Amino acid sequence: MKSGETESVETSKGIQKSGLMSRRIAILEFILRIVAFFNTIASAILMATTNETLPFFTQFIRFHAEYSDLPALTFFVVANAIVSGYLILSLPLAFVHIVKNKTQNSRILLIFLDVAMLGLVTAGASSATAIVYLAHKGNNKTNWFSICQQFNSFCERISGSLVGSFIAVVLLILLILLSAIALSRT
Template identity: 90%
Template sequence: MKSGQAEIVETSKAIQKSGLMSRRNAILEFILRIVAFFNTITSAILMATTNETLPFFTQFIRFHAEYSDLSALTFFVIANAVVSGYLILSLPLAFVHIVKSKTQNSRVLLIILDVAMLGLLTAGASSAAAIVYLAHKGNNNTNWFSICQQFNSFCERISGSLIGSFVAVFLLILLILLSAIALSRRH
């Protein structure tokens, strides 16, 4: 075999290997989008269904804690719901990346939208984290008392919801990095 033919064979093998890596990357992105969707939708549902009522001294006077009492938690629910909708709507485009290899424009679009959703989700999770911190620790300087000793179920649910949302933030960061890697390999 001549050296020119050997180079062609080697180049062909490299292209096939690159195509296989690209396909694996696209499959991983698709799976990460599904996992992120389940994290965000579960976080939104868990937070939106969180409430707890405690009796005071009599059964006629009760204390009630609900997510909608705090605008930061309402924003958290809305942000997670919006990102969930985006993630489910981005799945067909992510599937196209598995099937087709030349998808640079759609990858750029997904990176831009992923970054926007990352910003929204991070803002929602961060605002809720401040409220969760105050619920657990309180703030003696402002006379805000910890409510988690009384509203234990409420605090457990909002904390769990927050964890799921921050996992989704991490997954979106991975999606952005994977898309950027896929784009950089094509140029």
């Protein structure tokens, strides 16, 4: 082999390795999108179906706790539902990234949309976290008492819903980083 032929063989091997790495990143992105979808949809469903009723003195007077009583928790449900819808709709585009190598424009679009969805799900989870904290701890200075001693099931479900949403936040951050890495390799 001549020197020029050796360089071209080495160059084509480098291109093949880069293409293989991009495909692996695209597969990982696809899987992360599916996992993030299940986290956000499960969080939304768990929060939306959370309610508990407690009797007070008699059977005629009851205390009822429901997620829709608090606007921050309603925002949490809506935000997670929107993000889960986006994640399921972005799967075909993520699949195109597995099949095709030259997808810079669609990767840039997904990065922007992923950042917007990251902001939305973070805002929803953060607002719900403030309410969950008050439900657990209360605030003596403002005479807000903790309700979790009475509404155990309600508090467990809304806390579990938050965990799923914050896992989705981490997964969206990973998706953004992986998209940026794949974009820099092309």
